[in-house]
Amino acid sequence: MRIRSFAVVAVVAGLALSACGSDGGGGGGGPASTGGRANPDATVTIGAVLEPTGLDITRTSGVAVGQILLGNVYEGLVKRDQKGVVSPALATSYRISPDGRTYTFTLADNAAFHDGAPVRAADVVSSLTQVIAPNSTNPHASDLASISAVSSPDPRTVVLTLTERDSGLLFNLTGPAGAIVRQGATGLDGRPDGTGPFRFDSWRRGDSITLVRNDAYRGPKAKVARVVFRYLTDPNAQNNAVRTGQVDIGAISDYDLVDTYRGNPKFTVAEGTTTDKFTLAFNQDRGPLADVRVRHAIRQGIDKDGLIKVLGAGTRIGSPVPPLDPWYSDLTSIDRYDPASARRLLAQAGHGGGLRLGLTIPNIYPPSIGDYVTSQLREIGITIDLRRVEFPAWLTDVYTKHDYDLSIVDHAEARDLAFYVKPGYYFGDRSPQARDLAKAGATAASDADRDTALRALARRYSEDAIADWLLLAKVRQVARVGVTGYPTDNISAIYDLSKIEVVKS
């Protein structure tokens, strides 16, 4: 579950996903390369929080598996950088027909799987066909739902035929649904076999995953020989590992701890953005929250700046669109913090005498989030019954059965605007206008049309108060001096290892 990779808490390389593209620029935000003194035999150890539940990228949900494998071990036809900009990968070029329903990709002629077998169009066809098959168990199948057929007129060409235009298709092909695996490959969980600049080496479950450089890679070779992802779920263990040099790079979730590294000549601190949107969801299918006035009241009753102060970092967002998305617009002025107005709205809705609501939160997030919202809502006359549950219980009760009033969860996925209009989504039924806007955005003929539609959709969400967006998380990584080129933005869904360098010591 991608949602799970939230961030503030744990984080490891944890937080966010890749956002959307916009202004070009590479992904890395860490300190720049130090020039020729790099050690090509180095091992880099990265402290991560969220271990994948499996390594079969065709079957495993959640962002953690993509974080280590996408772009590093597996490649898609196209790839995206840490800011979300899409560029060719296994395909050297692509062509989109004027009606937007036919994508023609030309494959690189020297691409090979790690076992040496060349990448053929048949591998691409079988990979993508499996994802879109009616009986697909790929958890990301809906990313490619617009594809109706995959074919290859010749061994170097792959053609995707769409049922209708899909402005998000290229971006989705950069995700786990677009990963190309060998035709007929089995046992992908124990032995991922991709085409990327790193080969899978080993997985010690509960501890670490090791990748080694693919010296036969067709493009620029990786700059280190080995990368070890060490999974340290306990924030103290993570901090100790960074401090004692057990890991070269680690994400520090406790913002007070981060300050102890600043000014220390042995470490560098890098802050990055995420797509982790901490979302207060309203169940609009039942009870008082079906009334839009109650939802606006709750949004006006929560001071988001105060919450960000409590958590130590974060960005205010007024919709599910993070600032890196091309269709971002500042919507934070809708439902500004105004407890007096909130109380008036509640009174108009007939709850002047008080209101009692349940709030369900997975216990993986910092407890202060739920406590803060509870105490803020008490100020406007809403009594909260706080229920902390394990994540799978949240998935079953809230996400699947819609048995809740309010819920807080981190929606970590990038570009997830269209999710919220899906029939049966846990927020409740959407207005037809929102559905139309989502459709217009998805099928837009130009980027400008897409951005206009999606901007309007985000505004609609906020004006309809379908949820409250509490904050967009930030991620801070601390690295040993001498380690450079590591990605800093949106590192929870994709973690580009190809530019990491270690200075010879």
Next chain:
Amino acid sequence: MAVIVLRRLGLLVVSLFVASLLVFALLRLLPGDVANVLAGTSASPDQVLRIRHEIGADRSGPAQYLDWMGGVLTGDFGVSALSGASVSAELSEKLTVTAPLVAAATLLALAVAVPLGVLAAARHRRASGVALSALSQLGIAVPTFWVGLMLVTVFAVDWRLLPAGAFPPDGWADPVAAVRSLVLPAVTLAVVEAAVLLRFTRSATLEVLHADFIRTARAKGLTRGQALRRHGIRNAALPVVSVLGLEFATLLLGAVVVENVFALPGLGQMLVADIGNRDLVKVQGTVLLVTAAVLVVGFLIDLAHRLLDPRLRSAR
């Protein structure tokens, strides 16, 4: 004696069977479903159903139980619903961390607690005895994770003498690194354990010191030390051995905490993660193994009692 051993063994098997039923049934009361975890948040309800079928979670409870038990009897604990990996293989890998950790902590605790406990009893009226007694109270009172954090801060972060966990990725292929990584965790576990054992050793010894047979032995001309060594220790050992058996379960629980503090890839850490993911096949395998370990230790303690105390050997 042989009859008793056989009878106890039979009881052990019955207990394990009952435990397996309980573990299996209770785990199914947990809210949440591994199929939802596998499907994540973008899969359709149809896909969730397909996944549930694929991993066999749509079969009836008894069918799943029989399937699982059938495997367990042949040493096959099934496969993880999440990753498809063999549970037996993972359990044995995790045991290479947890078993040495618990064994080292037990030995360390015994080595410290028994001599000091006897000493504390022998000197219970003197300052040194009182100090030992107070120290053991303190040891029982501090939480395991706090001891771990303090040891890490001092020995790993400040002095850099030992690593804060960091079990090597290759495991015991690098024995020096493996042992070094287990030192602080074992000491952490042993501190609380030793404190408990020290108290019991002290009180058991004290009781024996005031026993009639010691007075008789002294009347025959033995010194207090000689009387204690020749007649006292064996009697004092009985309650201490019992406590050691009971504490074994506590020690395994403590390993869960310690493995998390020190980021050790052991059984406890895996169990916590698996419960969080509702990977029930793995959880029930792990719990059954731990239950079996506790029951077997109880059985051995029982035997030890009979060896220590001839009076028990004839008892039924």
